[in-house]
Amino acid sequence: MKKLVLLFGCLMMTLLNHAQNPSEKLRVMVLTDIENEPDDAQSMVRFMTYANHWDIEGLVATTSLHQKKKIAAWRISEIITAYGKVRENLLLHESGYPDTNYLKSILKEGYPDFGMDAVGKGKDSEGSDWIIKALEKEDSRPLWVLVWGGPNCLAQALWKLQATKSKKQLAAIQSKLRVYTISDQDDTGPWIRKNFPGVFYICSPGTNDKGAYHHGTWTGISGDKFNGRFSGANFAIVDNPWLDKNIRKNHGPLGAEHPTTKYLMEGDTPSFLYLINNGLGNSEHPNYGSWGGRYELYTPKTEKWFYEPETRPIWTNAEDEVMGFDSSFQTSNKATIWRWRQAYQNDFAARIDWSIKTYAEANHPPVAKLAHDNELRVVSGDTVLLDASPSNDPDKNTLSYEWIYYREVGTYESKSAIKIANAKNVLASFVAPKVTKPETLHIILAVTDNGIPALTRYQRVIVTVMPGSK
Ligand SMILES: [Ca+2]
Ligand SMILES: [Ca+2]
Known part of the structure; x- marks a missing residue:
């Protein structure tokens, strides 16, 4: 018995170590409705400054509620080109930045139609085929699919896998999939959750035509109001003058690709802030909280669903009580992101500095270390x-x-x-x-x-x- 307990203990230790191994890069793919408004391009610029944190396996241009019939892979390509101009300089500061030939080779196009109109027979695209390829790769690590627009390209990949694989094969593939969507930006998110209940899914789901966009956790990235009231967050450090000074102007060709904000700065950025290797979050535990917010596993309920009522637990809105910028306590799901705002904005500014400065001229993050176990x-x-x-x-x-x-x-x-x-x-x-x-x-x-x-x-x-x- 003692032996068994010991063995179990060793196994648990191995599992824990595996789950928290910071040296293991996460596999990441991005689906984006880039060019529906400027914020996806903004997020893509920030994403590139962290390109060495992950194994980036795909960048797919897609549609969404806001851009139903067109896709804009060309814009991702432009940002990769700008990144290519500063990559050598970024490498002075941290290793592992991928080269532009590789990034362009994983740039794919989705099917240029809206939601479920892009799912089913004859609706394959190079994007959906690429997702299937990544999911079938001999790699024990999960595949993170970060969805900045509609997830219909992922829905098509799953539709095809369901039509061509055995139940057992499909279950194995589903167990490797991790999805983080920025609300439901078409009707295929609810469809995926209903038809593939095994899929790990993080989302502020659609509750009414406005709700998903105004109340989603992700708005904590740069929003300053909630129901017209001050949210508690510091807006100045996500506003255009700050971005002009610290990112866009006099900061080289990559920073210059960060366009002026139209509605909200970088609504899609929480999806990858969640996966940054900074010691705060743990990608398998959305309830732990990270720069990308905090989510709990439950079946959300509401009277007013934009799509279908939710039928199964998903990782969704959770609230934190946080001291606001005006020194009053605020409780909201958005606070789970904005509580870290100063840190993630400074981090971005430093990495844009890296794209133009020498090592001695720039700042680099400290190493947080404990004298005891975690x-x-x-x-x-x-x-x-x-x-x-x-x-x-x-x-x-x-x-x-x-x-x-x-x-x-x-x-x-x-x-x-x-x-x-x-x-x-x-x-x-x-x-x-x-x-x-x-x-x-x-x-x-x-x-x-x-x-x-x-x-x-x-x-x-x-x-x-x-x-x-x-
Ligand atoms: Ca978007
Ligand atoms: Ca430092």
Whole structure:
């Protein structure tokens, strides 16, 4: 029995290590209705600055609610060309940026028709065939499909797989698929969720013709209002003057491709912010929260569905209570993104700097490191010591520290926050609360340097508190 427990323990450790292995790149594909308005092009520029964080396996031009009959692969091609002009310079700062020949080879076109009109017999496209190819690749890693417009190209791929594969083969393929859509921008999202209930799906679904667009978690990327009221977020750092100064003007050919905002800056960006390897998120756990927001698994219910009522659990809107820019507490799904706004905007500005500056002229992110494991097991009443002393910075910048109790994550439920002593110090501590069954608490370490712009990296400590007397 003891042996078995030990074996199980080893297996769990292996699985955990595998799930959190930061050196393993995620496989990523983007489907975009680029050119419906300027924001997809904006997102594509930011995406390129992180091109070394993932194995990018496809860039597919698609339609959407906003652009029903045309696609614009040419615009992706333009941005890849601009990226090609600065790639050598980006490589001075971090390794692994793919070359433009490769990126152009994975640029594909979807079927130029709207929603379900592009699904079924005779509706294959080079985009849908490319998705099938990626899903069938001999690769044990999941495939992330990030959907910035309508997902009908993915729907066509699944439709074809269903028609040509055995149930067992289809189930194996579905289990590798991870989808993050920016709301439902055509009717094929609900169709996929209904017909392929095994697919891992992150989405703020459509509730009425306006709801999906005005209330989606993703609007936290740059929105400043909710139902006409101030949301709590800092709008100045996502507004055109900030973007002109830090991204678009005097920042080289890639930054110059970032167009002026028409409605909202980069509505599609949360989909890949979620997958950035910065120590904060965990791609298999949308409920942990990340720069791309936080989502919980449930079946959303509403009176007013734009498409069909949801029939199964999806990863969808979750709320965080966050101190707003005006020093008042705000609770919303959008706050799960905007709470990190300063950090993700500074990160983008630094990476655009990388496209033109030498290593010495630019800033690089600190390395957030713990002196202990990411997972701690303690007993009620224990003083839990948190230690970030191994953290460092490649530019030898001075570091500041913040230990954040992420109250909405973890099983421990309490309105009264855990009080972390010395929460802005390299060494901090808190007393494990009284519990009646094992409970988890999530503590985020944020390490910020004093370079220009200041950059932040994270570590997550998951503390399991066991009942006991002390
Ligand atoms: Ca879009
Ligand atoms: Ca630095």
